[in-house]
Amino acid sequence: MASSPSVYHQGKHNPFTQRFRKIDAIRTALRTAVAEELAQQTEERRRETHRVNAENKRRSATAAAAALDGKTDSSGIFPGRDSDGYGSEVSISVPCRLGCDGTASRTRSAGSSGGRAVSRPRDRLVELLSTAACVKQASASPDKAFGWRVDSGDGPEGEQEGASGVASTCGGRRDGHDRGPTPPPAAASVSTESQSVLASAGAKGGGAKTGVRFLEDILRLGPKGSRSNDAGGALPNPKRKSHPRRGGCKGEASRTQTHKKPRQGTGAVSGPFSGLSLCVVHLGSVTNNTIKTFKRGVCDGGGHVSMRFTPGDTTHIVADASLAASWEKLDNYFSGWGGVDDLDDAVNGGRVGLKSGMMPEGVPIVSNEWLSECLRRSVVVATDAYRLIPPPHRSAPVAASSAAAARQQQRSSTPDNQSIAAGGGILPAAAAAAAAAAGHIGLASSTRLTAARNEVRGGSTQGTAGQSTVAADLESMAVKGGFGARNPDVGKKRHTFHCQSTTNSRGHAVNSEAADMLEDLAKLCAVRGGDGSVFKERGFKNAAGVLKRLGVQITNIQQLKDLRKHEPQRVRGLGDSVMKELATFYEEGRMYRLDELEADPKLKCLKIFQEVGWVGAVKAQQLYDQGIRSIEDLRTKGLHLLSEQAQICLNRHEDITQRMPRSEAAEIEAVVTRVAQSICPGACGSYRRGKSHCGDVDVLIRPPEGQEDSPVFDDLIKRLVETGFITDKLTLAGSPHKPGKSQSFMGICKLPGKGRLHRRVDIKFYPTSLFAFAVLYFTGSSHFNRSMRSFAKIKGLKLSDKGLCRVNTVNGEEVHRFPSYSCLREEDVFTALGLEWREPKDRDGVQVQAFCSKGEGGATELSGRVVPVTLEQEQQHQALLEQDRLEASDYEDAELQQQE
C-alpha cells in the first residue's frame, strides 16, 4: 500500500521552504535591534577575518613558521600549538575516572607512570603520530613501514617507560607464554605492525612481549582466555527459520527478459552454452548491467547464469579479473556479505549466506574476460588462460576472538531513548550546566549505558544467529575450502537459501533489477564528477529507492506513466531523466546511458582510483591524465601524486575497502572504550544502527564525570598508538584538548593476532554539553542527518554536531547565530525539533521496517497507530501541524529566543 515517497532526498521540494523564506525575512526583521546590531558586528568581524586571513596568506611561510615558533611541533600535526597554553599544562596524571572494577587504580597508575615518562604529552603524541616518516618507510618495507615509532631521537626511555609501565600495571597476571601457540611458520616475518612497534618499544627494557600482552589484556582474549565482562554473553543464538524464499530463482530478471527474449525453458535447450551454469560475482567491474548482458547472452545460448553459487550445479564462477589481486574481496563476498547494502539482517533476521554460504573447491574461477570471449565467439572457450588462481596459503581465518565478539555483538541500541516527560528537554545553557553538574546527565551515564546495551534487541543476534541455523557441518569445509572462512560467524549453509535474495517475504524485492541499474548509474555519475555530480548521484539513488519501495512490480513503462499522472506521490523522484532510462529499460532491457558510461574505459579507471580513500573525482582524473591506469600503476609510479592520506589508504587498500562483520566492529569498539576507561557510549555510525557489516568503526568518547577537561582523548590516542592498535593516522583534529571543544582522530587500526585486517576507525571526543548532538550526528545515517538538518533549517534552526541554534538569515545567508539550545540527550534534539524519536536502527535512509511490519509492505502499522515510515513523512506531517503555529506565533517565537 501506501508506499513512502521520500519527501526529502534533496532538492527543495519541501513545500514549506518557500514559505519559510518569506517568514525568514519577516522574522529577521523582527529580531531585536540588538540582534541586528550584533549581526552587523558579526558581519564586520567576518570581513575583518578575511582581511586578516588574506594578510596572513601573504606572509605565508614566514607566518606559518612564526605561528609555530616556541613549540616543538615540527611535524605540524598539532596545529594548535602552544599559544593557548593548554599543551604544556595538560595534566595527565589522572587520565580518566575510575573504572568500576578493581583495575581502576592500576590503570590509573599506568596512566601516571606514562605521564611521568612523557612529560610533554603533546610532543609525545606528535612524535607518535608523525606519519611522514612512516609513509616514507612504507614504500620501502611495507611490513615494518608503519611502525609508528619514528625513531626521532627522543627519549627512548620515555617510550619504554611508558610501555613497561603499562605492562606492569597489567602484570597482575603475566604468565609464561604470551603469544600462545603461534604457528612457527613465518612468525617472525609476518609479525604485525603492532608487534614490531611494541618490539621496538620494549627492546630497551621490557621486552616486546610485555607490550603485546598489554593489548591482549585489554582485549581479554589472551591465550588463557581470561575474559572480562561477559556475564550475560548470550551466545546461543535463537535459531531462526529462514523462510524458504518463494519460488523460482529467477526473480524479476527473467521477468524483464521475457520482454524480448523468447528464452524458454532452461536446460533442455541445446545451444553453444548448454550445460553451462555460471555463478557471476557481482564485484569490481562486473556490474549489474554486465551481469544482465551475460545473462542475456548465456541464456540465449542455452546456459544458465546466476549470482548464487549452487554446489553441484554451478560449473564456473565468473569474477572480475582484478579480483585475483585482492582475493579477500572474493573471500568476503562468499562469506555472506553480498555487497548488497545491508537490507540487513539486523532487521530481517540474518541473511547469512546471501550468495551461497561458502565456496567449495573444485569449481573453476574464471575471469569475466573469459565469458566475454565466449559470448563474442559463441563458443565455450578454454578456461586455461582465464583462470583466477587463489593464493596458495589462504591463512585460516581468525576464529579465536569470535566468542568474545559474539558477546559484544548485540548492542547497538542505546540508552537514551526513554522518553521523558516534558520539562526535561531543553534548558537554557546555564540550567543545563547546572543540571549536568547535579548529576542529571542526560545521555547515559556509563552504567545506564551498559545496562541498556545489554538488552538484546529484537533480532540482533542474527549476525551469529543466522548462520547458526543450519551451519554446523560446514565448519570444516570452511576451513579447508579456503574461502569464506574468515568470518566465523557468517553462515554457511549449503543447499539452503537457494533462491531469494535481498528482501524477505514481504515487500521490496520488486523492481530490483531496474533499481540496481539506476544505482550503478548513480555511482558512475559520482565517479565522473563535475558539477552537481553529488546531486545526480543522489537523484538516481533516490529513484532506485522509490522503485524498490513501490510495492508493485513494474513491467511496462506505461504503468509508471500512469502512476505519475494519477498518483504522483508514489513516484516522486522519478523525473524525466530517470523515466527516459526506465522506458528503454522496460522496452528493450537496456539503459542507454548506463551502457554508454559502462563502456567507457576511462570511467572504469576512475572508479577504481576512487575506491582509494582521499582520491576523489578530481584526483582520479589527474592520475589518469598522468597515464596511471591501475592500482598497481598507482603503487609503482603514482605515489608521489597522492596526498599523505591517500598514500596510507593505498597501502591498506585491500584491507580497508572491506566492510567488516559487526562482531569485529564490536571488538574494536571494545578495545577503544576499554583503553579509554569506558567513558563513552561506544560506537555509533552503522554499528549503532545495527548493521550487520560496517565500513569502519565510529567511536565516540566523552569526558569522565567530573573531569570535563581532562585530556582523555589525547591520552587515549596515545595509548592506542603505543599499543600498536592504531597503525596509521589519517587526520587529527582539535589536539591538544581545549575546554569545550571537540577532538577527532581518523585512522587505521588492527586487532592483534594473525589473520586480522586493518580497519578504518574514527574516534571523536565531545564535551558533555555537545554530547547529544554528537551522538545524533555520529549515528547517522548521513541521509538521515541531511534530512533532519534540512528540517531544522526550514524552521529557522541550524543543526549540527555542535548544537542546535536559531539563526537569522538574509537571502539564505546566515547573518546571526544564537547560542545553541541545550540538549542533554539525543532525544531532546528530536523534541526540540518537534520530531518523534527514532531508534538508531530506523535511521537508515530508507524504509527498513520489514522488521516490525509483519503485515504490509507499505506503511507500517504499529499498535493500531500508523507510523510514518520515513523521516520525510514525519517531516511533512509535522510541518503541516506546525504550519499554523509557525505562522501565528512567528512573532513571539522570535522574541522568545534571545539572549546573547
Add this chain to the structure above:
DNA sequence: CGCCAGGCTTA
C-alpha cells in the same frame, strides 16, 4: 532558476 547539511582537515 535556485537549491540540495554542516563542519572539519589538508594542500
Add this chain to the structure above:
DNA sequence: TAAGCC
C-alpha cells in the same frame, strides 16, 4: 578556496 571526508 577546492577537494575530500565524516
Add this chain to the structure above:
DNA sequence: GGCG
C-alpha cells in the same frame, strides 16, 4: 537529477 528532481522539485517548486
